[in-house]
Amino acid sequence: MKPMLELVDVHRTYRIGESTVQALRGVSLTVEQGEFIAIMGSSGSGKSSLLHILGLLDNPDKGEYRILGKDVNILSEDEQAGLRNHLAGFVFQQFHLLKRMSIVDNVRLPHIYSGLKGDFRQEAMKRLAQVGLDKRMDHTPSQLSGGEQQRVAIARALIRDPMIIFADEPTGNLDTKNSREIMKILKGLHDEGKTIIMVTHEPDIAAYADRVLTMCDGVIVTDERKIDVRTLLVQDSTITMEPQLFSPASVWRDGRFAGFMAQAFQSILANKMRSLLSMLGILVGVASVIAMMALGEGAKAAMQEQLKSMGSNMLSIRGGSAKIRGAAQGAGAVTRLTFADVDALAKLRPLVKNAAGVVNGSGQIVYGNNNWNSSVLGVSYDYGTMRAVLPSIGRWFASEEIQRREKSAIIGVTVVKELFGNSNPIGKTIKINRINFNVIGVAPAKGFSGPQDEDDVVIIPVTTAMYRLLGRDYLSGIFVEVREASQMSEAKEAISKLIRQKHKLKRGDDSFNIRDMTEIQKMLSSTTQTMSLLLGSIAAISLLVGGIGIMNIMLVSVTERTREIGLRKAIGARKSDIMLQFLVESVGMTISGGFIGVLTGIGISLILSLFAGWAVKTSLVAVVLATTFSVLTGVFFGLWPARKAAELKPVEALRHE
Ligand code: ADP
Ligand code: MG
Numbered sequence: 042m043k044p045m046l047e048l049v050d051v052h053r054t055y056r057i058g059e060s061t062v063q064a065l066r067g068v069s070l071t072v073e074q075g076e077f078i079a080i081m082g083s084s085g086s087g088k089s090s091l092l093h094i095l096g097l098l099d100n101p102d103k104g105e106y107r108i109l110g111k112d113v114n115i116l117s118e119d120e121q122a123g124l125r126n127h128l129a130g131f132v133f134q135q136f137h138l139l140k141r142m143s144i145v146d147n148v149r150l151p152h153i154y155s156g157l158k159g160d161f162r163q164e165a166m167k168r169l170a171q172v173g174l175d176k177r178m179d180h181t182p183s184q185l186s187g188g189e190q191q192r193v194a195i196a197r198a199l200i201r202d203p204m205i206i207f208a209d210e211p212t213g214n215l216d217t218k219n220s221r222e223i224m225k226i227l228k229g230l231h232d233e234g235k236t237i238i239m240v241t242h243e244p245d246i247a248a249y250a251d252r253v254l255t256m257c258d259g260v261i262v263t264d265e266r267k268i269d270v271r272t273l274l275v276q277d278s279t280i281t282m283e284p285q286l287f288s289p290a291s292v293w294r295d296g297r298f299a300g301f302m303a304q305a306f307q308s309i310l311a312n313k314m315r316s317l318l319s320m321l322g323i324l325v326g327v328a329s330v331i332a333m334m335a336l337g338e339g340a341k342a343a344m345q346e347q348l349k350s351m352g353s354n355m356l357s358i359r360g361g362s363a364k365i366r367g368a369a370q371g372a373g374a375v376t377r378l379t380f381a382d383v384d385a386l387a388k389l390r391p392l393v394k395n396a397a398g399v400v401n402g403s404g405q406i407v408y409g410n411n412n413w414n415s416s417v418l419g420v421s422y423d424y425g426t427m428r429a430v431l432p433s434i435g436r437w438f439a440s441e442e443i444q445r446r447e448k449s450a451i452i453g454v455t456v457v458k459e460l461f462g463n464s465n466p467i468g469k470t471i472k473i474n475r476i477n478f479n480v481i482g483v484a485p486a487k488g489f490s491g492p493q494d495e496d497d498v499v500i501i502p503v504t505t506a507m508y509r510l511l512g513r514d515y516l517s518g519i520f521v522e523v524r525e526a527s528q529m530s531e532a533k534e535a536i537s538k539l540i541r542q543k544h545k546l547k548r549g550d551d552s553f554n555i556r557d558m559t560e561i562q563k564m565l566s567s568t569t570q571t572m573s574l575l576l577g578s579i580a581a582i583s584l585l586v587g588g589i590g591i592m593n594i595m596l597v598s599v600t601e602r603t604r605e606i607g608l609r610k611a612i613g614a615r616k617s618d619i620m621l622q623f624l625v626e627s628v629g630m631t632i633s634g635g636f637i638g639v640l641t642g643i644g645i646s647l648i649l650s651l652f653a654g655w656a657v658k659t660s661l662v663a664v665v666l667a668t669t670f671s672v673l674t675g676v677f678f679g680l681w682p683a684r685k686a687a688e689l690k691p692v693e694a695l696r697h698e
Contacts, residue, residue, distance in 0.1 A: 043110035045204070045236065046072035046095060051104030053090050053259075064090040065101070066259040072238065074204070077231040079247035080240045082256035088240040089209055091256065095238060096129050096207040097121045098611055098691045119615040126154050126613025130198025130206045134213040136190040137608040137695065138182040138197075141311045145169065145178040148196045153300045154613040155201060168196035172226055188219030195226055197612070206230065208239040212246055224249050297618065298625075305626040308598075309633070316630055319594040322587025323634030323674060324641065327667040329583050331642025333576030334663035336649065339656035341569045354394075354523040355427070355558040356532060358386075358540070360515065376544050376552040377515035383421070385539060386521055392532045394524045397424040398516040400506045406452075406499060407472040408460040415456050417473060417499050419506025427522045430500065435467045435482025443502040446509055450478040453496035454486045473499060474510060529557060587634070588674040595627045595682035606686050607694025620687040627679025628672055635671030639664055 053065040064087045072078060072095075080088045093099040094106065097113060100121075106114050113124065138147050149165040169175040172192035174185075182190050191211060198206050208227065212220035228249050231237050239250065247253050255263040309316045360378040378398065386396040400419035405412065424430070425437040432451055442449055450471065457466050466480045478501065487495035507513045523532040533555050540546070540553055599606070606619055614622075643664075646657040 043107075044071040045074045045109060046070070047105075047107045047110075048095070049105040049107075051091075051094060051101040051106065053087075053094060053099070053101050063259055065094070067104075068259070068261055070254070070261065070264075072205075072236065074236055075231075075234055076252055077228075077237045077250045078239065078252045078254060079250035080238070080254045080256060081242060081244070081247050084242065086256040087259040088242075088256055090259075092207055092209050092238065092240050093692050096131060096205075096611075097125050098131075098695075119617075122154070122610065122613050122615045125611065126151060126201060128204050130201065130203040131611050132191065132194050132198050132206065132208040132211045133695070134210040136182070136187070136194045136214075137604065137611075138190055138193055139605055139608070140182055141307060143179050143181055144174065144185070144193045147182065147193055148200055150197060150609075151201050151612040153297055154609075154615070154618055156297075161200070165196070165200060168199050169193070171199065172196045186219070187215050188222060191215060191219070191223050192226065195223070195230075199230070201613075203235075205236045205238060208237065210240055210242070212241070212243070220246065298621070301618075301622045301625045302629070304622065305629040308626055309630055315594060319590045320630055320634030320637070322590040323584065323631045323671050324587070324638040326580060326584035326587040326674075327635045327638025327671055328641035328645060330577075330580040330667040330670070331639055331659065331663050332645040332649070332657075333580050334573075334666075335642070335646035335657040335659045336655060337569065337573035337576050338658035338660050338663075339646075339650070340572060341566075342658050343656040344565050344569050347565070354526050354529065356521040356523060356529070356536065357518055357556045357558065358521065358536065358553060359518045359556070360553050376540070376546065378517075378519055378540075378553070379515055382540065382543060383516070383519055385543060386519060386536060389532070389535055389539065391524055392528055392535055393521055395423045395427050395522040397421045397427055397520050398503055399424065399518050399520060400503055400511060400513060401517040402506065402511040402513075404473040404499065404510065405475075406456060406460060407475075408466075408469065411460045413456060413459040415453075415497050415499050417501065417506060417510065419501055419503035419511070421503045424520065427520055430484050430487075432482030433485050435480070437482065438502055443504055446504040447502060448476060448478045448505060448509070449481045449502065451482040451484050451500040452480055453484045453498040453500075455494055455497040456499060457483055473501070476510060533557065584670055584674060588631075588678040591627055591630055591675065592678035592682060594630075595623060595679050596685070598626070599623065599682045599686045602686075603689065603694050603697035606689050607691050607697065610689070610691035610694060616687040619689075620683045623683035623686050624676060624679050627683070628675035631671040631675030631679075632668075635668050638671070639667060642667070 048068055048070045051065055051068045052063070055062045055064055068087075068091060070091075080091060082088050090099070094101055100106075100114055105112065108124070108128070113121065116124070138144070139150070142150070145162060145165045148168055149161040152159075152161040152164075166175055166178060169178055172195055174189060174192055174196070177185065177189070182193065185193065191214075195206075195211075206227070211227070212223050215223065224246060227237055227239070231251075237250075239246075241247050251268050252264070252266045254261050358378065360376040380398060383396050383398040386393060398421050402417045402419070404415065404417040406415050407413075420438075422438065422440045422443055430451075431437050435451065437451070438447075438449060450473065452460075452466060452471075460466070460471065461469070466483060469480050470477050471480055472478070478499075484496070484498065484500060489495065501510065503516070507516075521532070521536060523529055536555060544553075546552065606614075609619060609622075643659055646659050649655045650657040
């Protein structure tokens with residue numbers, strides 16, 4: 042029959058810079074199931090080193106270690122972690138309880154890493170009852186005496202029902218009375234059949250054991266048994282090294298992840314002030330992303346509204362006298378645009394969508410006793426849709442009205458105010474230069490374009506304007522709507538060519554001009570783009586700064602909790618478990634910061650729109666973007682500290698001061 046544990050010529054050398062310490066120099070040992078072994082020896086003789094190797098917390102540099110005949114030194118770090126969780130329970134001199142958790146949570150902690158489902162509270166209670174502490178389950182370790190804390194540690198070592206309990210000076214920090222109690226518990230466990238390997242330097246503690254090893258300078262010098270080992274061998278071993286004992290369980294399936302979530306929030310809450318301060322960076326970053334994007338979007342929407350009111354893809358062609366080198370020429374060189382030009386331009390399909398001729402003039406407008414001088418605009422039928430001036434009150438001209446040169450007028454809001462005050466102008470008769478016009482509509486408000494009040498206008502049919510009111514037989518200009526914004530310059534060229542042809546203009550004669558309204562549009566949209574970019578980069582910088590803050594806190598947290606990491610590894614945490622735990626914590630922090638940031642950002646946008654009157658538009662995109670960003674920040678900046686934590690060796694982490 043194979044021995045339970047078997048060490049053959051094991052060496053362990055520690056390197057500290059240049060110097061080396063040979064802690065173990067050729068230890069061979071077999072341990073049978075059901076033995077109670079005390080390892081004695083003076084301080085520095087290698088007792089703990091031996092125990093760590095037996096408990097798989099450390100690996101030998103040289104020599105073999107077999108558990109139930111299986112070579113365990115060739116196992117990976119994670120497989121060894123799995124074995125520790127299933128086969129070993131640890132009791133340390135310093136207890137190594139997690140201070141922030143209740144003792145019942147401390148006791149069931151190894152179960153997180155077991156791959157088994159369930160909360161194991163009942164199980165933990167049972168183990169606490171076994172050490173006489175079930176009444177204190179909700180207390181934290183700091184509320185317990187040293188002896189009680191060590192009893193909790195024993196309960197924790199028992200929760201996975203391990204085959205071996207490793208105890209490193211379990212009574213080293215306790216007084217005689219408490220020591221005796223702890224030893225009574227250990228003795229009881231041995232009587233139930235547990236194998237116990239205990240390090241101590243006190244002979245009266247070692248007296249509880251059946252077998253005492255004495256070490257000196259890294260070798261075992263004596264090995265005394267009080268009872269015949271063959272009586273132990275009679276006990277039939279039911280323990281086997283099943284492969285699933287150290288198979289990596291799924292983090293998601295066995296509920297480990299939920300456990301990490303709970304612990305992460307516990308740890309965030311335990312350091313409220315610190316967490317809040319480090320969250321603040323993310324909070325400010327996310328809030329500024331939301332608020333600034335809302336501002337940018339609002340400005341864009343307002344801009345678009347304004348652009349729409351100008352009509353889109355618009356070209357304006359104006360006739361006039363030719364200018365050669367800037368000086369106006371005589372009356373002979375004048376291009377007079379006519380309806381024939383409008384028709385010809387409208388036929389430039391598909392480049393041109395619509396064309397409308399206009400006549401500009403001014404007139405004295407009279408209604409009752411009120412008198413107002415305003416600009417008069419004669420328009421053709423399509424002008425209404427092209428320039429977005431279809432009345433919101435009243436109606437646009439019918440095409441027959443334009444053909445029949447009827448005296449209908451649509452007036453701007455400034456004219457309404459000056460002539461009608463608060464009364465309804467629709468259906469009233471006004472005089473324009475002493476001719477009666479019927480008011481059929483009010484043009485939508487446009488505001489100012491430069492110094493020009495766009496609402497101080499009277500719109501009438503172009504024919505009426507030319508032949509009845511202003512006495513002209515040519516147009517002041519033609520508006521052309523181009524089909525696609527990308528075709529503007531192409532359209533300009535085609536129009537220019539057509540007009541030159543029709544009016545037989547010589548080369549260099551530019552007695553007309555074509556103006557492009559997209560220039561204004563471009564300027565406006567590039568302004569909004571610059572603004573969005575500027576706001577966006579401010580937000581990005583705050584997110585970056587926030588992320589660095591989180592990283593800093595996580596690094597502090599890793600250092601501060603090195604011993605906790607060591608303990609978790611000792612009870613079976615794999616690298617990925619430790620990594621995930623710290624990642625969940627940093628992401629939890631950034632998500633909470635991000636969430637409060639989203640709310641703050643929306644609040645700021647509301648305040649800006651309410652009190653400053655700024656146009657804001659909170660978009661779902663911004664919220665999703667900011668949240669995603671805060672999660673990514675958490676992962677990105679948490680990754681390094683999490684890796685750092687996961688890389689720690691269990692013994693070194695446990696030794697950390
Ligand atoms: P004991 O438990 O018997 O007091 P240890 O096994 O802890 O002794 O240590 C044996 C020797 O190895 C000591 O000289 C100690 O200083 C050294 N040692 C133990 N662990 C380390 C380590 N991580 N790095 C360097 N030296 C170590
Ligand atoms: Mg020691």
